[in-house]
Amino acid sequence: MAPAVNNKLTGLVAATFTPFTTQGEINLSEIGPYIDYLKEKQGVNSIFVNGTTGESMSLSVAERRDLAEEWCRKAKGKMDQVIVHVGCMSLKDSQELARHAAQIGADGIAVISPSFFKPSTADALRTFLHEVSSVAPNLPFFYYHIPSVTGVNILARDILEDVWELIPSFKGVKFSGSDLMDFGQCVSYCQTHWSVLYGVDEQLLAALVMGADGAVGSTYNYLGCHASELMSAFEKGNIVQARTIQFKMQELLSYAKKLGFDLGVNKQLMNELSGLCLGPPRLPVMQCPMSEALTIAKKYRSLFTEC
Ligand SMILES: CC(=O)N[C@H](C=O)[C@@H](O)[C@H](O)[C@H](O)CO
């Protein structure tokens, strides 16, 4: 992998699904083909592994280590950057995974807020993040903000206050919230070498207008090349074209949401569209019936042509 120093993360980042066997064990053998698919078919050059889409909170620490290692190994020479999400409910587990990420040559780590015992103040969360980062001080560090999932409604901007003093390796925020005021405040506060990455795929264009450096999301697994077109249309000032693509993404997701879009559906849709064998999700996420994924895949094919 390219050296992470001064290597600002921009553009599109796919948040990967975790491949499981039909028996529900992690399936490392599918990672190589998955990376090739993302690169060759979707034009995606960076990945965010063991995150929400990767069902990290349903995995054991040992499984997360094995997965992270395989993602890094197979991405070598193919992906620009591999960001490993290491957040856990337990500080000790997060630190173990952060140390491990440094050993295996990850390009960066991201940490989500604990969500069983929730931090009650920005300072509590900042201290937790600091404690994780301090065991891997040379690894670019990203705060992963996803209040709809964690239930932690602390403004991301409050986490950033003088954060370089607390976390010298701080490199940015993965912002998966829809509060565009908080997002804008993060962008305007951020240093130029940091990355502010947006994570609500259905409103990416709004975040680009607000100054996002890139995007991390689950739908870029199968909408990667279209989202790249959206981003380049935006960069060229062609807002009408960017909007047309965004509206199609919205149409697909609103259709899917009416049918009960969740991680199980999302994963089955990816299986159907990519031909990869990523298996079922792990409980408590339920496997979606094939017919539902097929209905959504049909909608996808009616909206998007192959790249
Ligand atoms: C809650 C959740 O999983 N958010 C993802 C990223 O953070 C997104 O990529 C969504 O899956 C996507 O925007 C579809 O709603």
Ligand SMILES: CC(=O)C(=O)O
């Ligand atoms: C969507 C995203 O960024 C994640 O799966 O963590």
